[in-house]
Amino acid sequence: MEKSSLRRADLVFSVFLIFGSFFYFLESLKLFVNPFRRTWEAVPAEAVKDTLTFWYKSPALLPFLVSILLLLCALVLMHIARKEGAKLDFIKKEKIAAFLRNAEFRAFIITALLLCVYAFALIPLCRSYLNVFRGFRGFPFFVATFLYLFAMMMAFGDKQKRHLLKSLLVSLLASGFVTYAFGTLAKIPLP
Amino acid sequence: MELLYLIEEFVKILLNPGVLIVLFAATALGTIIGALPGLTATMGIALLTGLTYKVPVAYTFAILMGIYVGGIYGGSISAILLNIPGTASAAATAIEGNLFAKRGKAPLAIKVTRSASIVGTLIGVLALALIAPQLSRIALQFSAVEYFLLAVFGVLMCGSIVTSDLTIKGWIGGLIGLAISFIGYDVISGAPRFDFGNINLSGGISLIPAMIGFYAIPEVIKALSLVKSGAAPALSEEAATKKLAAAKEKDPNSWLITLKHIPLILRSALIGVGIGALPGVGEDVAAWIGYDNAKKSSKHKETWGTGECYEAIIAPEVSNNAAIGGATIPLLTLAVPGSPPAAVLLGAFMIHNIRPGPMIMVDSPRFIFYIAALILAAVIALWVVGMLLAKPMSSILKIPSVYLMPIIAVLSIVGAYALNLKRFDILVVVAFGIIGYILDKMKYSAAPIVLGIILGTMIDENFRRALIVNKGDPSFFFTNSWISVVFVLIIAVVILKQLLPERIAAKANFKGLYGFIAAAVKKKG
Amino acid sequence: MKMSKSIALLVIMLLAVTAVFATGAKEIAYPERDISAIVPFGQGGGTDVWGRKVMEAMAKELGVAITVTNVTGGSAGSIGISQVWTSPHDGYVLAATSETPLTIPVTTPITQTSKDWDYFIAAGSPGLLCVNAKVAAARGIDTLDKLAAYGKKSELKIAGTTGGLWFALASLVSDKNYGNWPFTWVSYGGSGPAILATVGGIDADLVVASAGEVKDYIRSGQLIPLAHMDTAAYTFTAAAAPIAIPAITKAIPGIAKYLPLQQWLGFKVPADTPADVKAKLASAFKAAMAQPDMTQFAKDQIAVIFNKSGAEAKAMAQKSESNLCWILFDLGKTTYSPAERGIAKP
Structure with missing residues (x-):
């Protein structure tokens, strides 16, 4: 990232951090007053008095400190970013469009999306529908992994027949190897 | 005495063919991981920690130390051949190393860096075996106060040194790490914290999945986005033919070349051990400082940048490999990792029920020597492996990211899951991977965040434990022992240095420290 | 786009594979796998x-x-x-x-x-209340009677894990209705670290733990067992010479109604x-x-x-x-x- 856009990102992130630290502070406050999360009526006055006397035992002590320090750091970051000329002026249609066309951003989105699909859809789905071999319990994982690997390789490779065949072979071998080596040889339960 | 223990453990390893084979294989794998751009030693250790969880403990540490030693060395191969440092620690080596390759002298440069790596690692191991037991003897007097100060020092130092942009970003990273570490049940009071009623969160964020997420997934995304934008690295035809021609020439003996530079080696090794031992500052910084120091003190400045200067490849390689031993010293004796790979190792030790820290000489008195001996054996493995892999390496390096990176993503998920068998950990890997990538783009280093997660509970628990033992009176931070006073002073200096008006916006703070250390070393030399 | 085509192809393959292998599972006697x-x-x-x-x-x-x-x-x-x-x-x-x-x-x-x-x-x-040997020597609390006399007037630090059995027992000892010994509770993440802190003797003086967990430290003389957390005395035989350990109820009879907590x-x-x-x-x-x-x-x-x-x-x-x-x-x-x-x- 070049410096001007880096400082813009810093500015946005500092705003995010300021909100985040406020949220963390409020949560810490709740934790301080009512550490065991009873219903508010059920918090005995004696317990609150105890908390105040033995403040140093409170589980909220360090979270308080961290939230305050985080807020300070976020303010400093904001100050630096603004001093170096960052403004919130980039929320414009063409700038965002250019950002979305950026090859790296697209790679990021595809990778993240496919990874999510693999972890939260493919693996659980295969686990519940494809667990058909009693002697080969890694089979659902094998199928899920093969599909994921192949999709990734197709998404990022060129669209030629040679690459397609190669990807097919590589993903088949790789998913087979991972399933066998970890699931069968090392007896690691696969996801 | 210490050396005797080291030799004894070393002989034990040599007499155990199983461990030896595993160590050789791991070192080879580590070298390949280190050499492949995008796969780092840290990531290799993080992945393997999960994947080898079920392997008997005797083999686990052999695997991890092999990966560590091999990984740090492997980076130099791709740095020389492709001008892409396979690991950040090889970036300094790439400068001159690639010039060797352009001259067609890549094999010679690889051989010289190999012997430099071996010598560097060796000196690091000696330092580890000699210093660590003494340091842990001092650390035995640690109470909650010292533990607290030590952990604060670790996060603070790491935060102020590793970031490449603003120092404040290192600190923000450390604070985020601390905030994450507070999720889950509080040990002191038994109260649930920041879990929002979610049963998965109430167990806290597990370290290894978080680490795999932070180190592996962003690399996968980065490498694949290079493929997408068409900037995938490849060996050019021209370079290949040149190399072929040069291979026919007779090269001078690489060991002779290396050993001609003994004063330089000693100096670079000292830098490596010292920088390695600083919390969170890793092999990469050590390599740069080693490189810079060698350049400044060189008697043949005119040869730098010609592709004929051995000093320029020996110094960074000695430094970054010596940093392995250096980083392991505070890791084992204080439970404060000296470098990012060491931070991952700390996680690995803990899940195998070895608690590094002052009690290690009481709990497992031989463990320090065992690890030192493993590194020593890995060096020998490195020698052999380096020779065997020299030829096939250039074809291994041609594996396109498009095939390799998806497999790395799968291994990340398997590794994170294997550890605890928790589906939630898969979510942690994916979420932290995505967050880690965004943070990386904004130039936040993962090291302080991970160190914050690791040391967060140590800071939190010991701070309150110290207050409880002293009934809420904080003055004990100055009166507890001389060790705590020293810590308080160091921490104050680090903070003040950052807060001086001009320095708030200082870009590369690390330059300050680097100049300081370089000057100090020069005075001694 | 080619990608969407390949994904469609994969979905079809997946369905085909499912159809082929989705045979009904037969009941087999337990256990038929690991x-x-x-x-x-x-x-x-x-x-x-x-x-x-x-x-x-x-x-x-x-x-x-x-x-x-x-x-x-x-x-x-x-x-x-x-x-x-x-x-x-x-x-x-x-x-x-x-x-x-x-x-x-x-x-x-x-x-x-x-x-x-x-x-x-x-x-x-069995649960044992143990004291760090050095602390015991320095403060003269190497038996349960001496501890009871000492414990009532001045503060000692006791290590353990919050929640669970040993916590409940230690809390009863310090509760004003029972032992009324003003202990400071120093909490650790597991009984292992708590025992180690007591062996270190800086942050904690006492620990309640199972005999199995502290046996090595008792054997090496770093910890001294003072009380058996039950109503009867107990003899620790794993040391060089057997150690007779009195019941905690000898010093704090009131606890008996909660026992046995084993x-x-x-x-x-x-x-x-x-x-x-x-x-x-x-x-x-x-x-x-x-x-x-x-x-x-x-x-x-x-x-x-x-x-x-x-x-x-x-x-x-x-x-x-x-x-x-x-x-x-x-x-x-x-x-x-x-x-x-x-x-x-x-």
Whole structure:
């Protein structure tokens, strides 16, 4: 990232951090007053008095400190970013469009999306529908992994027949190897 | 005495063919991981920690130390051949190393860096075996106060040194790490914290999945986005033919070349051990400082940048490999990792029920020597492996990211899951991977965040434990022992240095420290 | 786009594969594959050591491998236990346990109590109150009587894990209605670190732990056992010379009404696991406990063998549960009251 856009990102992130630290502070406050999360009526006055006397035992002590320090750091970051000329002026249609066309951003989105699909859809789905071999319990994982690997390789490779065949072979071998080596040889339960 | 223990453990390893084979294989794998751009030693250790969880403990540490030693060395191969440092620690080596390759002298440069790596690692191991037991003897007097100060020092130092942009970003990273570490049940009071009623969160964020997420997934995304934008690295035809021609020439003996530079080696090794031992500052910084120091003190400045200067490849390689031993010293004796790979190792030790820290000489008195001996054996493995892999390496390096990176993503998920068998950990890997990538783009280093997660509970628990033992009176931070006073002073200096008006916006703070250390070393030399 | 085509192709392949292999599952006698056991605490602790031993012995009886995994975290091992609960209740995932996870329903949102589990209780080790030897010498508190005299007037620091059995016992000792010794409670993440801190003697002076966990430190003279946390005296025989340890009730008779609060270790399965599976597990457990080396193992671990399963074990678990949960509730250390979880008052 070049410096001007880096400082813009810093500015946005500092705003995010300021909100985040406020949220963390409020949560810490709740934790301080009512550490065991009873219903508010059920918090005995004696317990609150105890908390105040033995403040140093409170589980909220360090979270308080961290939230305050985080807020300070976020303010400093904001100050630096603004001093170096960052403004919130980039929320414009063409700038965002250019950002979305950026090859790296697209790679990021595809990778993240496919990874999510693999972890939260493919693996659980295969686990519940494809667990058909009693002697080969890694089979659902094998199928899920093969599909994921192949999709990734197709998404990022060129669209030629040679690459397609190669990807097919590589993903088949790789998913087979991972399933066998970890699931069968090392007896690691696969996801 | 210490050396005797080291030799004894070393002989034990040599007499155990199983461990030896595993160590050789791991070192080879580590070298390949280190050499492949995008796969780092840290990531290799993080992945393997999960994947080898079920392997008997005797083999686990052999695997991890092999990966560590091999990984740090492997980076130099791709740095020389492709001008892409396979690991950040090889970036300094790439400068001159690639010039060797352009001259067609890549094999010679690889051989010289190999012997430099071996010598560097060796000196690091000696330092580890000699210093660590003494340091842990001092650390035995640690109470909650010292533990607290030590952990604060670790996060603070790491935060102020590793970031490449603003120092404040290192600190923000450390604070985020601390905030994450507070999720889950509080040990002191038994109260649930920041879990929002979610049963998965109430167990806290597990370290290894978080680490795999932070180190592996962003690399996968980065490498694949290079493929997408068409900037995938490849060996050019021209370079290949040149190399072929040069291979026919007779090269001078690489060991002779290396050993001609003994004063330089000693100096670079000292830098490596010292920088390695600083919390969170890793092999990469050590390599740069080693490189810079060698350049400044060189008697043949005119040869730098010609592709004929051995000093320029020996110094960074000695430094970054010596940093392995250096980083392991505070890791084992204080439970404060000296470098990012060491931070991952700390996680690995803990899940195998070895608690590094002052009690290690009481709990497992031989463990320090065992690890030192493993590194020593890995060096020998490195020698052999380096020779065997020299030829096939250039074809291994041609594996396109498009095939390799998806497999790395799968291994990340398997590794994170294997550890605890928790589906939630898969979510942690994916979420932290995505967050880690965004943070990386904004130039936040993962090291302080991970160190914050690791040391967060140590800071939190010991701070309150110290207050409880002293009934809420904080003055004990100055009166507890001389060790705590020293810590308080160091921490104050680090903070003040950052807060001086001009320095708030200082870009590369690390330059300050680097100049300081370089000057100090020069005075001694 | 080619990509969407290839994805469509993959979906079709997936469906085809499913159709080919989706044959109906046939009932086969339990166990027909490897079993996994989850230890909700770290390696080397009592639950882990006994869990692994029992599983190893049972694997021989059942003829399949039992892989043991430590899944730590949460309060009182809640993460590991809830993982077993969310797995299929088919007898292929077992939960190694001690008495500590009984406090899960009052400290976490998890609602299952001992009614929802069936227990297999192997053994337990007596609880000992120990003092750091150097502290004992410096302050003259090397016997229970001297400690009782000393403890009432000045403060001592006692290490342990918040929640669970030893916490409940130590809290009773310092509670104003019972021992009224003004201890400062210094909390650690596990009994291992707590014992080490006491051996170090800087942050803590005393610790309550099972005899199995402190035996090496007593043997090496770093810790001195002062009291047996029960109503009868106890003789520690694992040292060079036997050590007679008086009962805690000798100094604090009032505690007796909460006793026995004893440690026990074993494993549990969800109560709605099929009856034939549970019967098979029970017979394998009995046979495992009868193996000849089990006695020696128990002796090494300074443990008493309980060997209970079925109704007998459940009754024992329920009694521990009610004692522990109500003591913690009375001390204000729970999020939920035992009453709302349907745990009877002792």
